[in-house]
Amino acid sequence: MKKIVFFICIYLFTNYIVNAQFLFPKEIDREHPRLISPKVNKENILQKIEASDDAKKAFETLKSKVEKYVIQFKKNPEWLSSRFQMYWKSHATEVYVKGEYYSHTEGKAPVPTVRFTGQRDYVTDYKTPKLEDVKPYLEDKRGLYLENKKTNTWEWVDPSKTGRVIENTNENIMRIARDAAQVYFIGGDEDYAKLATHLFDVYMHGLYYRNEPIDLKKGNVQNVIGLTSFQVIKENIVDELAETFDFLYDFLQNHKKEQIPIYTTSLKKLAEIIIKNGVPDNNWNLHQANKVIEIALVLDNNKDYEDGKGCQYYLNRVFNESEARQWSVNDVLAYGYDQNNGIWNESSSYALSVAKGFTELAMVIQESLGIDVIKGMPIIPQAVTIMPQYLYPNKNIVAFGDSHYGPLEIEPFLDLVKNAQRFNKRQQEEKYTSLIYMLTNKDKIIKDIKGNENTIMRLLYDDEVKLDTSIQPANEADYMTNTFYAPNVSWVAMRNGLDAKHGLMVSQVGSLGNHAHSNGIAMELYGKGYVLGPEGGRGSSYFQPDYRQYYSQFPAHNTVSVNGKSEYNKMRSYYAFEVNALYPASEQKTGYYPNINFSDLYFHEPSTNSDQNRTMSIVRTGEKSGYYIDIFRSKTREINDKYHDYFYHNLGQEFILSDSENKILNVQPSAKLTSKLGNIEAYDYITDETSVKTDKDIKATFNLSIEGKESISMNLWMNGNENREIFKVKSPRSEALRDAMVPKKVAMALQPTLVVRQKGEAWNNPFIAIYEPSTRSEPSTLKSIKTFNTDNNNSFVGLKIESLLDRIDYVFSSDKSDSYNYEDMLLNGTFGIVTQEKRNTTLFLGKGKKIEKSGYTLEILGKKSGTAILVFGEQLQLSCNTSVLLTVPDSFKKGDVILKIGFKELKGSRKKVNGKFVVSFKVQPMDYRDISIELKK
Secondary structure, rough: OEEEEOOOEEEEEEEEEOOOOEEOOOOOOOOOOOOOOOOOOOOHHHHHHHHHHHHHHHHHHHHHHHHHHHHHHHHOOOHHHOOOEEEEEOOOEEEEEOOOOOEEEEEEOOEEEEOOOOOOOOOOOOOOOOHHHOOOOOOOOOOOEEEOOOOOOOEOOOOOOOOOOOHHHHHHHHHHHHHHHHHHHHHHHHHHHHHHHHHHHHHHHHHHOOOOOOEEOOHHHHHHHOOOOOOOHOOOHHHHHHHHHHHHHHHHHHHHHHHHHHHHHHHHHHHHHHOOOOOOHHHHHHHHHHHHHHHHHHHOOOOOOOOOOHHHHHHHHHHOOOOOOOOOOHEEEEHEEOOOOEEOOOOOHHHHHHHOOOOOOOHHHHHHHHHHHHHHOOOOOHHHOHHHEEEEOEEEEEOOOOOOOOOOOHHHHHHHHHHHOOOOHHHHHHHHHHHHHHOHHHHHHHHHHHHHOOOOOHHHHHHOOOOEEEEOOOOHHHHHEEEEEEHHHEEEEEEEOOOOOEEEEEEEEEEEEEHHHHHHHEEEEEEEEEEEEEEOOOOOOOOOOHHHHOOOOHHOOOOOEEEOOOOOOOEEEEOEEEEEEEOOOOOOOOOOOOEEEEEEEEEOOOOOOOOOOEEEEEHHHEEEEEEEEEEEEEOOOOOOOOEEEEEEOOOOOOOEEEOOOOOEEEOOOOOOOOOOHHHOHHHHHOOEEEEEOOOEEEEOOOOOEEOOOOOOEEEEEEEEOOOEEEEEEEOOOOOOOOOOOOHHHHHOOOOOEEEEEEEEEEEEEEEEEEEEEEEEEOOOOEEEEEEEOOOOOOOEEEEEEOOOOHHHHHEEEEEEEEEEEEEEEEEEEEEEEEEEEOOOEEEEEEEEEEEEEEOOOEEEOOOOEEEEOOOOOOOEEEEOOOOEEEEEEEEOOOOOOEEEEEEEEEEEEEEEEEOOEEEEEEEEEEEEEEEEEOOOO
């Protein structure tokens, strides 16, 4: 863990508290409410309501939501407050929990105190009741009286089985108080203020006498627990409490002045526990900071409190001081973000939410105090800029770890536009406006912004962004590059084409950072507008068995499990893959060969002490066609290989398993993928298990049908091997899909899954798969796939892939850099592709020293391996990332032969090789471009 940095020197200037680089006014002179836009006051809201029917309707809607409770309050002032979940009889001050579950209480306060929630997990069999169904003044030894979701019967339930029903109920009531306070602020009706004040008063007195809960197990829960919730980041009622106090500020000063010390002390107690507990080095830090900032902004100046702890004090603690479980903003940004590329060290969904959280935080400070904190967080604009790298061609994000598919949220980009407009940063405004237009339809986003202008939120917060329509959309290729590598989360993305239907993309991830899974080298595959080979997501809840036993484990991912035992720590994980090779280079925007992507990744699987190597490539065969190569090698170091299981999950309703001649394989029911036979528990989630033993090549076709859409297939070919068993099974649904990409019926369905078991090691007998997405109108283009071998390396893989497009690809792959010959081709290295087409031949040296065919040779100069590409035939094109010796047949036989690269000329060296004359040129590193070879006159 990074050493915590403490900033202990505070310099006082004339009118500012200064610490690190964040400056806050010594005197906060803005009147309440401060959590709304400084441009807003009662008068201009009333003017908008008077001038606009939509604004009037929005206000009346808000008012009508609360009106019935105001009427009820006049009849029975305690009708609603009695529904608060409190210790109405015991007045308990001390709460005890046993780990993640409520245990009991002790102590006696002079007033009823706020009840602590039931359990850390939100999953429960019981519904949060409607307020009219809540028993008033409920505190009963039998527990809570709730409706069972399954039986629809009401029953007494121990709090430890009620999820977050208690805190949800209290928040629902305080939300009414907040809404009533807003109505009062806008319309001045004191009946609404009285209701809000009463509810606020009861709850805040109940907090005042409550102490921090104690974990009887003395475990980690003690480090993260809040005053009312098991997690400080789930103290969601802070929002309603701070907003209610803010809107009622003047009313409270006039009618409850003697109680205000109770209220502010309770707010500060919440802030202190939120700072004291939590997790300092991941997204928790941000969520904690946001809650403390909200409390800070409704407090008065430091000098107004005997303890000196006011608005500036808490802002300074959050932004400029690091404590055990709440690091300063600068420290957490320095630790959590890759300073080179702006990637946060958590799974994709969490990383994106963190960047959004920081821009929201900046907007709160910007609007409340008029301070530009973005300039003190330069990594945040970079983190927003990098967001498109998470996208598939269909504009859904990748979903590794505890993530889910869905579009990028536009709010962070809008926030940076707001910031630019507020502080006159024209270049910033143009950049993020262009990105917004790149990510979404220009007319639609402008219409959506204007369409919300008369909501109550817009009236109060006045956060409309007026986007400059003269700005043009950004170029997608500048922000969604062909290859992207994020070392701090062990993630590689390879794209080929950005068109939603015809783009190809593979996402590969190891297990590094927070919210990571135990998954080895896992992959997601995209095709024809969908993530056809998806990730599994998180499961129902972090605290439920399906997360621990399945969704976070190898069998839920497209990966290879060793001996059925591969399983290491999830959530916070420390196992990255090593990148042996990657093409094009990460974030390279120009100058690369466009038709091939290539990655070579190594992973040490710690639980079985195994070596794993995954070599993948995207091969583009046409504007609308292409395929994936997946070569997975796996072996134990102790040579105790029982079997290696290759898992692949695909969207779809149909899974056809056949041999290479398209003859359906006769699978039979089996029961080998189970923990009863020594596999980890994740195997028990596999259903409908059937299998067949075969040493022949196989084909698997996964068909996806969506109503109103063209059917989509993923066509998979895999090499045959001795001692191999093929399983056709179903796996739990991909929770990562949620409401994204596909209809709910498809998302909720069990996933057709291929499991290929290689008995013994799978290093010299690797899994070799070719994937090609297709549709009825754009059918598969692959004609045949065959393997070939060489004599000098058992782990060598050779593939001859024939296409219907008059094309043959020869793929060479090995774990060792050596010379491999096949027909008139040679590769010296670990990966290469030779493509023969009617008009051109392509030599792709992915990683190695040499590749040759038909008298054309690329040879890397120097000791290290490199990457080089040559196209010859009707065209002549070249690229290399290091110095190479280019050799071509000598068609001139005499005279000086010149290689022209633009305006540069290189003189060739003629020699005789195997009875034939050739010409060689020493070429320095160069981008992919046209070249020519001519006789010098």
